[in-house]
Amino acid sequence: MRSKTIFYIFIILIMTMTSAAQDEKLDRTKPPKPGPPKDVQFPDYFDTTLPNGINVLVIENNKIPAVSVRMVFRDAGSFFDGNNHGLASLTAELLIKGTMNRSASQIAEEIDFVGGSLNTGSDWDGSYISLSVLKKHLNTGIDLLSDVVLNPVFAEDEISRVKEQRLSSILQAKDDAGHLSDKMFNKVLFTDIQGKYKSPYGFPPEGTEQSVKDLTQRDIIDFYSNHYFPQKLIIAFVGDITKEEALRIVEEKLSVWKNNYKEPLGNEISKNPFNTGNNSVFVVNKPGAVQSNIRVGHIGISRNNPDYIAVTVMNTILGGYFGSRINYNLREKHGFTYGARSGFNPHINPGDFSVDTDVRNDVTDTSIALIIEDLKEMVKNEITDEELSTVKNYLTGVFPLQLETANSVASRVINLKQYDLPKNYYSTYISNINKLTKKDILDAAKKYIHPDNLFIVVSGDASAVKDKLKRFGEVKVFDADGVQVFPIKKGD
Amino acid sequence: MKKDYSSLRAASGLSKPGSILFAEGTLENGLRVILSQDTTIPSAAVNLCYHVGSKDESPGMRGYAHLFEHLMFEGSVNLEPGEYDSLSIEAGCENNAYTTEDKTNYYLLAPSNQLEFGLWLESDRMLGFAVTEESLEVQKGVVIEEKKQVFDNRPYGSVNLEFPPRLFKNNGYSWDTIGDTGDIEKAKLSDVKGFYEKYYIPGNAVLAIAGDIDIENTFKLVEKYFGPIKSGNVIPPRSFNDSPLPAEEIVTVKDDIQLPGVFIGYKIPEENSKEYYSFDILTDILSSGDSSRMYRSLVYDKQLVSDTGCWVEGREFSGVFYFYAILMPGVKLPDVQDEFDRILSDIIINGPAERELEKVKNRIETRNTYRMQTNLSKADMLAHYKTFYNDAGLVNSTVERYMEVKREDIMNAAKSYLNKNNRVILNYVPR
Known part of the structure; x- marks a missing residue:
């Protein structure tokens, strides 16, 4: 639908109205009743697959005269890094650092000149390129976008520049407590110290100091040729663009791209059983830290798990929003933290589940104990009727906010395709939430939360917190590089 | 009402x-x-x-x-x-x-x-x-x-x-x-x-x-x-007293960090002043996008820093122009400061190129278009402009203020305010 044209005027017109307020007696003690809810429809979109395998999506919305084009390469995520940690991410970053037709500087100058943006990135589940321009500059944007996708050159000097930048940011990340916790948490969840099982999720997608140094131009060129295929490409046109315009662009620019798809080399994900957490504690030592950054959790679920909506609702009550049990307990009741949350981090394969917070040093163990109590309560008793109705109202009420911008709608449509979710997922989302019972929530908690088999990671001042953490299980201390630090015994 | x-x-x-x-x-x-x-x-x-x-x-x-x-x-x-x-x-x-x-x-x-x-x-x-x-x-x-x-x-x-x-x-x-x-x-x-x-x-x-x-x-x-809420006592108009900085101040701060960083702040005029718009455009020329001056020089060509940026904070009575950079391993702080000063003095002496100005104005047009997208962004801006300038219509007209900015305005603003005596430098070094 076309939004109405907006006008602006200079005529001044001042009116005085009598107040309506004095007539009625205002009762402020109770909230006013809501009006009838308005129906919220997930917007229509166009979805087709071309002969060379490209999946084209068009999410048309004329509210503002701008267009975004988002490309998702489904087989080009960090999951396929193998032992070259950081490879997917560096390859994506280098796409815009030079093509057969343009230098890195020319690409930057051209996109900046039209006030647009052209960004690349990657995560576990894919690599991404996104273009954002005003409609009147779409042609410039498309020329650049197709050039960087089809003709990247991965020049040696650009590779070395990007590698140096990456090494610097890996070094810098060692200062960040949250980053240190995430890294340790993923390592203990998805690999084991003995190296018996290893999932790609156990390694940093940005790479390690060694892996980044070792990456060669050959690795990067090979990754590009083995993982960027039309058959595994989703391209979404978003905003002020019709499906005819979008299809013409794809026809002109991307139909030349032959479908040369090869099944990527398997990166078998080994199952890390839940019983390995055992509430053991991993401390990343940050001497002098005035807070402890905490992760408590274990392996979670994949994005297309059929219980995903029940798990989302369950987690919202547990720690998914400001009014959640965990945030209430740690922040509003005790004032231990600025905030605490829990979340499932789903990927194509099961990702992590964790409770995250930063608390002052002297309440580190108390906070962890409170978190574990909340987890135990979640799997033991049904939530209350009030909690269920509140969370349903909340999730229903905020759903339209997720449809406010064309890009936000597009993210959801891309999700459907990237994670092979049913086409009616979002159109039935609200009704599926409202179908859930207290028993469904308890079942989801029992199935997906394991309070006796947690991994506990604390990034903070080990000398201040370590002894009190022994109440949960064995405590191991590591330095910022992830190397275990053993206590010096007297007499050694 | x-x-x-x-x-x-x-x-x-x-x-x-x-x-x-x-x-x-x-x-x-x-x-x-x-x-x-x-x-x-x-x-x-x-x-x-x-x-x-x-x-x-x-x-x-x-x-x-x-x-x-x-x-x-x-x-x-x-x-x-x-x-x-x-x-x-x-x-x-x-x-x-x-x-x-x-x-x-x-x-x-x-x-x-x-x-x-x-x-x-x-x-x-x-x-x-x-x-x-x-x-x-x-x-x-x-x-x-x-x-x-x-x-x-x-x-x-x-x-x-x-x-x-x-x-x-x-x-x-x-x-x-x-x-x-x-x-x-x-x-x-x-x-x-x-x-x-x-x-x-x-x-x-x-x-x-x-x-x-x-x-x-x-x-x-x-x-x-x-309507029924009592009006309360009228707040008298605010006054603001400030004195110019006596001289450039350079401070070394020790922190739990791996890499040194430099942070520079200059006092500039308040939000919605003519100079404010010039400075906002200047920060885009200096650091928005990979074709900006700071990125091109400090990050790309000379590889002195891994991350850099400039921005202005417009406030009711006095704004601040900020610059920061996080150094690459092995790089010395004075090298980054010297290059920053060189880039600024080039702006003051030669001004930005017309093409740079056009580029930034295109960026502002895009930004202005996107901020119309959400109810929250609109309500926030309307309330802001009404609160401080008694003119909610600024939400629509600030874009014109940006478009009016000329090369000379940027040169004059930079010359008047981005001088050494008007700044504080914080050098962050590993403890």
């Missing part, structure tokens, strides 16, 4: 696509109200901006404005502690707030059938003070942890604590909004009550609502819930 529909009604021949339409009015108690309709989604942003920030504090009460932002969620005349949040969640709303040097801004994103609920909820907080001792103690703890998380326990996080007392002397910009832990710990209920009664009054606030609303009906509802 006096209402002004002048910016709402369409008039033929004067159309201007891309503008935000709004109506405005003032209640008898002084509350200014701005309404803007957008039916994209069945939701509305209710944004209430109080003209009070950390600048209005004095030594001994540093951090009160922000502490008060937390306390506003801890109960009001008809709401028990915690009820603001629990009821708003139950009604399917999102809410939050933020505090700056100059304002404290609260918002609620409500499904449009819950608009009246939202007005009931917000008006209750303006109706009277009802914070308990217990809530005050808990929120002091939360704020102190917020300070640790955001400033103390974060690499380079103390920058925002180090700059204010050096850039500003003896005025409300001499400390950061987070305030002082000692002052916060000492806050008594009577102190915060005094703060509330002085500043949380209708005449010191602007209510902007943007979204799926009926303008006439919403005016009536606003009158119903906010």
Whole structure:
């Protein structure tokens, strides 16, 4: 639908109205009743697959005269890094650092000149390129976008520049407590110290100091040729663009791209059983830290798990929003933290589940104990009727906010395709939430939360917190590089 | 209520696509109200901006404005502690707030059938003070942890604590909004009550609502819930005393960091001044995008830094122009400072190229287009411009102020303000 044209005027017109307020007696003690809810429809979109395998999506919305084009390469995520940690991410970053037709500087100058943006990135589940321009500059944007996708050159000097930048940011990340916790948490969840099982999720997608140094131009060129295929490409046109315009662009620019798809080399994900957490504690030592950054959790679920909506609702009550049990307990009741949350981090394969917070040093163990109590309560008793109705109202009420911008709608449509979710997922989302019972929530908690088999990671001042953490299980201390630090015994 | 529909009604021949339409009015108690309709989604942003920030504090009460932002969620005349949040969640709303040097801004994103609920909820907080001792103690703890998380326990996080007392002397910009832990710990209920009664009054606030609303009906509802609130004592016009910096100040700060960083701040004129627009454009020329001057030189060509940026903070009385860079391993601080100074002096002497100016103006056009997208962004801007300039229409006209900026304006502004005597340099080095 076309939004109405907006006008602006200079005529001044001042009116005085009598107040309506004095007539009625205002009762402020109770909230006013809501009006009838308005129906919220997930917007229509166009979805087709071309002969060379490209999946084209068009999410048309004329509210503002701008267009975004988002490309998702489904087989080009960090999951396929193998032992070259950081490879997917560096390859994506280098796409815009030079093509057969343009230098890195020319690409930057051209996109900046039209006030647009052209960004690349990657995560576990894919690599991404996104273009954002005003409609009147779409042609410039498309020329650049197709050039960087089809003709990247991965020049040696650009590779070395990007590698140096990456090494610097890996070094810098060692200062960040949250980053240190995430890294340790993923390592203990998805690999084991003995190296018996290893999932790609156990390694940093940005790479390690060694892996980044070792990456060669050959690795990067090979990754590009083995993982960027039309058959595994989703391209979404978003905003002020019709499906005819979008299809013409794809026809002109991307139909030349032959479908040369090869099944990527398997990166078998080994199952890390839940019983390995055992509430053991991993401390990343940050001497002098005035807070402890905490992760408590274990392996979670994949994005297309059929219980995903029940798990989302369950987690919202547990720690998914400001009014959640965990945030209430740690922040509003005790004032231990600025905030605490829990979340499932789903990927194509099961990702992590964790409770995250930063608390002052002297309440580190108390906070962890409170978190574990909340987890135990979640799997033991049904939530209350009030909690269920509140969370349903909340999730229903905020759903339209997720449809406010064309890009936000597009993210959801891309999700459907990237994670092979049913086409009616979002159109039935609200009704599926409202179908859930207290028993469904308890079942989801029992199935997906394991309070006796947690991994506990604390990034903070080990000398201040370590002894009190022994109440949960064995405590191991590591330095910022992830190397275990053993206590010096007297007499050694 | 006096209402002004002048910016709402369409008039033929004067159309201007891309503008935000709004109506405005003032209640008898002084509350200014701005309404803007957008039916994209069945939701509305209710944004209430109080003209009070950390600048209005004095030594001994540093951090009160922000502490008060937390306390506003801890109960009001008809709401028990915690009820603001629990009821708003139950009604399917999102809410939050933020505090700056100059304002404290609260918002609620409500499904449009819950608009009246939202007005009931917000008006209750303006109706009277009802914070308990217990809530005050808990929120002091939360704020102190917020300070640790955001400033103390974060690499380079103390920058925002180090700059204010050096850039500003003896005025409300001499400390950061987070305030002082000692002052916060000492806050008594009577102190915060005094703060509330002085500043949380209708005449010191602007209510902007943007979204799926009926303008006439919403005016009536606003009158119903906010109309009966007592007007309170008028706040006298604010004065601002500041003295120029005596000389360049260079400070070394030791921190738990791997890589040195340099942070530079210059005092510049206030938001919405002619110079402000020139400086905002200059920061884009210097650091927006990979083709910007700082990125090209410091990051790409010379590889001195891994990360760099420039921005302006426009404030009610005095703005600040900031530059920062995080160094690559092995690089020395003076090399980065020298290159930064060279780039700036090139701007002052030779000015930006016309093409650079055009590039940045294109970027501003894009930015201006995108910020029309959400109800919250619109309501926030409308309330901001009304609060500080008594002109919500700036939401549509600032883009023209940017387009008017010429090369010479940027050169003159840079020459007048970006000189060594007007700056503070913080050199962050590993402990």
